[in-house]
Amino acid sequence: DQQVKQNSPSLSVQEGRISILNCDYTNSMFDYFLWYKKYPAEGPTFLISISSIKDKNEDGRFTVFLNKSAKHLSLHIVPSQPGDSAVYFCAATFWDKIIFGKGTRLHILP
Amino acid sequence: NAGVTQTPKFQVLKTGQSMTLQCAQDMNHEYMSWYRQDPGMGLRLIHYSVGAGITDQGEVPNGYNVSRSTTEDFPLRLLSAAPSQTSVYFCASSTRQGANYEQYFGPGTRLTVT
Numbered sequence: 001d002q003q004v005k006q007n008s009p010s011l012s013v014q015e016g017r018i019s020i021l022n023c024d025y026t027n028s029m030f031d032y033f034l035w036y037k038k039y040p041a042e043g044p045t046f047l048i049s050i051s052s053i054k055d056k057n058e059d060g061r062f063t064v065f066l067n068k069s070a071k072h073l074s075l076h077i078v079p080s081q082p083g084d085s086a087v088y089f090c091a092a093t094f095w096d097k098i099i100f101g102k103g104t105r106l107h108i109l110p
Numbered sequence: 111n112a113g114v115t116q117t118p119k120f121q122v123l124k125t126g127q128s129m130t131l132q133c134a135q136d137m138n139h140e141y142m143s144w145y146r147q148d149p150g151m152g153l154r155l156i157h158y159s160v161g162a163g164i165t166d167q168g169e170v171p172n173g174y175n176v177s178r179s180t181t182e183d184f185p186l187r188l189l190s191a192a193p194s195q196t197s198v199y200f201c202a203s204s205t206r207q208g209a210n211y212e213q214y215f216g217p218g219t220r221l222t223v224t
Contacts, residue, residue: 006152009150034212041217041218042217042218043114043200043202043215043216043217043218044153044200044213044215045215046212046213046214049212089152089153091153096141096158096160096166097155097158097168098143098155098213099155099169100145100152100153100154100155101152102150102151102152103152103153
């Protein structure tokens, strides 16, 4: 049973526009949510996180929103740049475990 | 400061062979883990360790062994390789439970089992 779901395998966005990546989860006990970015042939790199007691966290062009009642979080990238083309993984932590979603491939179009 | 290193980068094994994937980190992180990434499956946790001498199973532990004799090293052993273990393997480390729970990933090992 998938506890962290990224239902969009891919997303294409025009350069300069907003990219919105979505993630749903089922376990209300998760305490932190994180986003990782992955380029081909490299390991994932941490992007931004949010505590389960917050509803928004912002870092430069990246903002993560958490809606606990809907068990949903989203990553907003504004403005989108060519270097943002990558696979984005949503993840959630519970005690010592971290569970990843399947990822969403973001294509930034020129 | 090399971060998380993994060796080898690529490996081809025949069914039934055994091998060890190496992982080392120089950040004095307590928490280390192994993931496999398969197309359409995301990152799945194989085994993890919260400190030297302590290991535990993740989502997909069958066919793999780990040990953690030092803080720095966390090798992953394939006891008898099977084609289903063809995958890209990532090792990661982090402070045990920081506010961000950020994990640092190695560059990966691409394993093919024929």
